[in-house]
Amino acid sequence: MAEEIQATQPRWIPLLCGLIGSTTCGMLLYAWSVFIKPLNAEFGWSRAEIAMAFAICCLIFGLVTFPAGRISDKIGPSKVVIAGGIILGIGFVLSGFIQSKYQLYITYGVIAGFGGGIIYLPPIATAPKWWPDRRALATGFAVVGLGLGSFLMGPLATYLIEAPGMGWRYVFWYCGVAMGIMAVGAGLMLKVPPAGWKPAGWNPPAAPAGSGAPKVVRDWTHEESKSDSKFWLLYLAYFCGSFAGLMVIGHLAGFGRDAGLTAMAAAGAVSSLAFSNAATRILSGFFVDKIGIRVYFAVTFLLQTLAMIAIFQLGGSVAGLSAIAILIGWNYGAMFTLFRPPASSSMGRQRRGATTAFCLRRGVWRALPGHGSAAI
Numbered sequence: 001m002a003e004e005i006q007a008t009q010p011r012w013i014p015l016l017c018g019l020i021g022s023t024t025c026g027m028l029l030y031a032w033s034v035f036i037k038p039l040n041a042e043f044g045w046s047r048a049e050i051a052m053a054f055a056i057c058c059l060i061f062g063l064v065t066f067p068a069g070r071i072s073d074k075i076g077p078s079k080v081v082i083a084g085g086i087i088l089g090i091g092f093v094l095s096g097f098i099q100s101k102y103q104l105y106i107t108y109g110v111i112a113g114f115g116g117g118i119i120y121l122p123p124i125a126t127a128p129k130w131w132p133d134r135r136a137l138a139t140g141f142a143v144v145g146l147g148l149g150s151f152l153m154g155p156l157a158t159y160l161i162e163a164p165g166m167g168w169r170y171v172f173w174y175c176g177v178a179m180g181i182m183a184v185g186a187g188l189m190l191k192v193p194p195a196g197w198k199p200a201g202w203n204p205p206a207a208p209a210g211s212g213a214p215k216v217v218r219d220w221t222h223e224e225s226k227s228d229s230k231f232w233l234l235y236l237a238y239f240c241g242s243f244a245g246l247m248v249i250g251h252l253a254g255f256g257r258d259a260g261l262t263a264m265a266a267a268g269a270v271s272s273l274a275f276s277n278a279a280t281r282i283l284s285g286f287f288v289d290k291i292g293i294r295v296y297f298a299v300t301f302l303l304q305t306l307a308m309i310a311i312f313q314l315g316g317s318v319a320g321l322s323a324i325a326i327l328i329g330w331n332y333g334a335m336f337t338l339f340r341p342p343a344s345s346s347m348g349r350q351r352r353g354a355t356t357a358f359c360l361r362r363g364v365w366r367a368l369p370g371h372g373s374a375a376i
Contacts, residue, residue: 011130013189014126014127014129014130014131014138014142014190014191015127015130015131015138016186016189017081017123017127017186017189017190018124018127018141018143018145018186019141019144019145019148020123020182020185021081021119021120021122021123021124021145021182021183021186022120022142022143022144022145022146022149023145023146023148023149023182024085024088024116024119024145024149024182024183024186025119025120025145025149026145026146026147026148026149026150026151026153026274027149027150027152027153027175027179028061028092028112028149029054029058029116029146029249030147030149030150030249030270030274030277031149031150031154031157031274032053032054033251033252033253033254033255033266034153034154034158034161034263034267034270035157035168036050036051036251036253036254036257037253037254037257038167039104039168045101047251047254049101050101051251052101053101053104053105053108053109054109054250055109055250056108056109057108057109057112058113058246059109060109060113060114060117061113061114061116061117061120063117064113064114064117064118065117065120065121068084068117068118068120069121069122069125072121072125076192077122077125077126077187077190077191078188078189078191079187080118080187081119081183081184081186081190082184082187082188083115084115084117084118084119085115085119085179085180085181085182085183085184085186085187086115086184087111087114087115087118088111088114088115088116088119088176088179088180088183089115089176089177089179089180089181089183089184090111090115091107091108091110091113091114091115091176092107092108092112092172092175092176092179092180093172093177093180094107095107095108095172096169096171096172096176097169108172115183119183119186123190124139124142124143126190126191126192127139127141128142129193130193131199132198132199133199137282140281140282140285140337141282143281143337144278144281144282145278146277146281146333146336147274147276147278147279147281147329148274149274150249150270150273150274150277151271151274151278154253154267154268154270154271154274155264155268155271156171156175157175157267158253158263158264158267161263162263237297237301238335240301241300241301241331241332241335242332242335244304244305244328244332245329245331245332245335246332248273248308248311248325248328249332252266252269252273252325253266253267253269254266255311255315255321256269256315256321259315259317259321260316261321266321268318268322269321269322269325270325272322272325272326272329273325273326273328273329274329275326275329276329276330276333277329277330277332278333279330280329280330280333280334281333281334281336281337284334284337284338285337288337288338296334296338297338300331300334300335300338301331303327303330303331304327304328304331304332307328308328310324311324311328
């Protein structure tokens with residue numbers, strides 16, 4: 001069975017699907033700040049009004065991830081991701097035709113956000129199933145596209161916006177079609193391994209002799225997880241980290257433009273954050289192994305606090321804004337690696353995806369910084 005699956009579905013294909021899926025979501029969310037200036041120039045909308053579209057998108061995205069994961073378990077990830085890709089593409093393309101802010105809220109915020117939330121979780125949950133011998137690496141590779149998407153989208157969108165005869169509408173049209181094709185293509189290739197499958201030559205590690213009973217002997221139910229204080233501490237930490245990261249992501253390019261930077265220089269800061277956001281999702285595991293997850297947790301949140309203060313003093317130059325963006329991107333992306341092990345060790349592996357998805361519903365709250373900070 002294993003040889004037949006490997007012959008028709010090499011293990012690298014689910015990794016590629018995860019990378020493409022998360023890249024699509026990164027393009028949707030993490031380069032939004034490049035649209036602030038052109039939308040303000042054409043319609044005269046305030047930054048708070050423009051940021052509301054981003055806030056709604058984050059809200060819908062976060063709410064949809066949990067049910068999308070449950071549906072994926074029942075009908076398979078392929079159909080879910082394909083549906084999400086079609087919905088996201090339609091919403092993003094329609095955003096290029098808007099004439100009012102309320103149309104933008106519906107097309108980008110609701111429709112595209114809904115599609116992105118459907119796409120996000122199934123590929124990330126499927127990739128580690130094909131790599132039980134390299135679960136952390138598979139998860140990190142699958143989510144690295146969130147940073148890669150914004151790394152590509154920032155300069156690309158800025159180029160199209162600044163190019164003669166084009167503008168922000170063309171970004172929605174061209175990139176919407178591309179994102180839809182990317183997600184549908186990933187969905188067509190995405191499969192789960194048969195029950196009981198394992199890589200050739202690999203066996204699950206046995207517990208060391210004399211180690212006693214494992215810490216978790218069964219998987220917790222959702223209600224048990226939500227009644228435990230450790231879960232809510234994780235949820236609170238996830239909320240705080242997301243609040244800081246998404247507040248910067250939603251306004252970074254606009255902040256740079258207000259400080260006197262050119263459009264491409266501000267987009268370069270967005271790409272710097274994106275590159276760091278992507279790199280940390282793979283490299284943070286190395287540092288956790290060296291210094292321990294508790295120490296790395298504390299260092300990450302301390303550095304994020306300092307960076308949020310320093311951005312106002314150092315963000316007025318290209319080098320300063322890029323340096324702060326790199327630090328904030330690193331700390332924000334690290335959370336996606338750091339929160340899964342505690343969820344697994346405390347609530348069990350089978351509930352890890354659902355627990356993480358429930359924490360992703362911080363989107364209900366993480367929508368606040370994108371809109372609220374713009375109004376300050």
